[in-house]
Amino acid sequence: MKLSRLFRTALLCACTFTLYGVQATVDKVELDGNAVKETALDDWQNINLSTSMANVTTGVIADLPPQTIFWKGGSKDTLDVTEWWYRDGAVPDKDDLRNGYASAYFIDNGAGGNDLVFYFGAERYANNGDAIMGFWFFQDKVGPGANNQFTGQHQENDLFIIMEYPQGSNSVPYVQVMRWVNAGGSVSEHLDLLYASGASGAKCGTAGDSGIACAITNEQVELAGTVNGLWPYDNKEGTLNVYAIESLFEGRLNVSQAFMAAGISEIPCFSSFLIETRSSRSETAQLKDFLGGNFPLCSIAISKTCGATELTADNKFRIDYTLSLTNTGIGSIGAVETVTVDDAPSDAAPFMVTQGVSMFANGADGWAPNEVLTYNGYYISDVNGGTNTVDASVSFGAASIVADQYTATCDSLALSPMLTIHKNCSLSLEATNGVVALRKDYDVTVCNTGDAPLNVSLTDSVDPNLQAMFSLDFPKMCLTNADCGAGYSCDGNQFCVNNGGMQEGNFGGNVCNVTTGDYLPATLPNGTSGSLANTATAKATSPVVDTGELATIGNSSTANCDLCPLTPPQD
Template identity: 80%
Template sequence: MKLKLLFRTLLLWVCTLMVYGVQATVDKVELDGNIVKQSTLDDWQTINLGSSTANVTTGVIADLPPQTIFWKGGSKDTLDVTEWWYKDGAVPDKDDLRNGYAAAYFINNGSGSDDLVFYFGAERYANNGDAIMGFWFFQDKVGPGPGNKFTGQHQENDLFIIMEYPQDSNSVPFVQVMRWVNSGGDVSEHLELLYASGDAGAKCLSAGDTGVACAITNENSELAGVANGLWPYENKAGIPNTYPYESFFEGRLNVTQAFLAAGVNEIPCFSSFLIETRSSRSETAQLKDFLGGDFPLCSIAIAKTCSATELTGSNQFRIDYTLQLTNTGVGSIGAGETVTINDTPSNGTAFSISQALSAFANGADGWAPNEMLTYTGYYISDVNGGTNTVDASVSFGSASISADPYTATCDSLALSPMLSIVKNCSVSLAENSGLVALRKDYDITVCNTGDAPLDVSLTDSVDSSLNATFSLDFAKQCLTNNDCGSGYSCDGNSLMCTNTAGEVEGNFGGNVCELTQSHYFPSTLPTGADGTLSNTATARATSPVVDTGDLATIGNSDTASCDLCPLPVQE
């Protein structure tokens, strides 16, 4: 059965090479069985010390005993992570991991695009036996959790690499690459074979290295340890600052080409990795030691544009916004993942948006690297424009990635508060308590001629009984009669809604003008040949939505002069 499976896989790879024109990977990392940079390429020395060209690095993950070994027989690579157990304890020295690490690169494939290539390395404590290791790359965040069980779970297209390096003379490494499937695997129910090296082996940069996957170990003692400017490492032989032969292992996987062989065109969004030692190359082998950590292949960014577009009847502002979310990572994000956006407007009323990626206009097919998703909406704010801070995250099962918060300054709605005042008056002789007295009649009209609501204070220079306070709506603008309410039509000259009496419709149904009418009997005599009385009415206003400066007022006044002669005749 396994021979047939191997033949099928090799045949699949031949077809893939023919269809896609795959070339051997032009490595960016020295695959020479040591960690020291010796050419223009990167090596683990530069990768782990921060001077490489890698797109993603994990750093050195240490695993000193008695930390975290697999526990219970049910911890198998054929089972979901939810079935894995761990504890602190001991394993055989040859299976005791001391350090592990990984890196990701984009490498030109010679066909006008880049392949995603993973490099990985591990160090063990003793070399008295064959080295059999597994390397998992997860989309979920997988690792030790509470109750001696692992957190996270498998996702479709998690990657699994088995590497065996026997100690026989002229031995070559065996490398097998699989992906996790929800069902229908050919290695097991949940494992599907993508690549197997076969008897020819897959020693890096040898004839058996197709450029897809390979492994190599140090065949001689190599430099290690802090004395050589590297990271701590201790071996069972007690040789300081040295990797004894077959103590250091490294490998490569061309992720893009491995998935193309299975007909998968979008690279998953990996977020964590795990290195394990195993009792054999079998997929059901007993698991020994492990180490792992974050593998930040995914990242997102968010930006926002916003502006105040409308004033509401409650003197608040409608803020329209557009969010731009960009996949800035190197992996695709599945359409079923959940995107959460948190927005904090200037008025402090925070709100959240949470929906599946497929609900975005262009998210049904997933979220590819460098692809932008957009989301538009509005909210009501007490602030005209202001600043808004927004952040976003995407969840992957129990894991998530977050964007850096973005602060946007929203454009404000341009408002110009203005008012007008007109005062008219007349004087006449009239009976008052059995006497002939001078009577003054007046009317004052105050109108809101701007585009913001006003709170008006009206005063008169002579008669305090004329003083009043009231609020004014502003005029409803129009282009056609359909923009106006019942009983109003659009005035083509002013572009305001008016009725047959010439009254202007308020934007929110209130009065645009306020008419004050009354009369009184002055206590002073008219002056001049015509018998003139005059006084001034002043209207000042504040706006509940516009700050007009330190005084926060706008003002206007009108003086009315009334002549007694010729004597008016009262009706």
């Protein structure tokens, strides 16, 4: 399996990570109750400016009222996301979230491996009451969807952290970490306890901080706002560019240690997060405000290149395509996992590709971060090019990661419709009903010299009886004789021709059409040779391409038919 330098500890399955013995967490983020970077460690100031050592960052997610609050009493943390509701509205000021963010680090655990550690922070509008917050980390993409309901659903081992920070000079935060289980649960239905700080609390950087989880708030006024190199924030007190006491909260969860303590050996792929305010620390508490976004610990992207490469016999187009799937997360994805691609061409039948990672080009040994897997194919379309929407996902048992939908515009096949027209004619005298009459014999040859089929209408400037209509195939091109049909060979111009010099049609049809006829002119010839002149016109359209001027003009050169010297009439 291919592993990045960062992921020497990745396990051969489902974008998971090997866990090691519990060690004290050596933080890489300042957990000091403010957002300003003050030491060699990272803090939210540089994390949110993308200049940190974090492996995953969410950036600052703003949530200004009256946006997205929980709705209906049934929206509980003990219920699946499919039963959560939201709407725009107001909540008590102390529960009003203004900004939130999260990051992930891999930290040397001193036992030959790395621990996966999450850091998270939230800011509220007012501090007139205890702060009780929840932090969800989901494997599915969870967030507001249509009809005031959430999208996504819980997967086994989604993580949930409850943090309660009572007000008071000697207060300490209570922290509880749980995992979602599809059945059962030690705390309540669907929630299984991984860690609880107990009455002694788990304030970051104190004796109560076991290294698994902790929380901290600002116990004094701290700098805020863009003038201090941070991000927009306002508080209820109206004091500019500061966090009032107990307005900013941050915490840490050593995911590896939390799972290890519960005997769970594999960490799942997380892809989104959500921060919530709650009425109490009870698992069934009423939910208030929320914000969230992507948390791409594991994520994929899909893109597509495509183009028309040839015409088919029924005037459709073959579209060749290449699907490119990129592992945009920071975890390797196992070769046995299943990738599904749903492709919906604008003018062709939708199709699906479902196969293991190992079956894609480059996927035999797994799917490393930033690695691109490819898949080539073709389909038949009614249009020359067209657009496609492509969706992709990778599944890990019941869980899955979904890529953002990609829209591709396929290149069209460059077609150049062309034709040639040539007319031959002769004049003669013949006896008709006891009189000598002038007779004109002619042949008109129209050939398709382009690379698209044509529907031709042939007329003559003098002969009203010349009203021919026919279709023409276009010449088959070749590189070797093997490219040609029976009886044809590849000539120096790379066309298939037979011994008589006739070109082979690309789909077996005629490349040229010869129209013959005769009539008695109503006009006498003139000049010393006794000539009559006329012009044939071929107008063409194509079922597969705009023919442009071919649809309105295609005249032959003027054909001069000489009477002298006399020639015998042709039968």
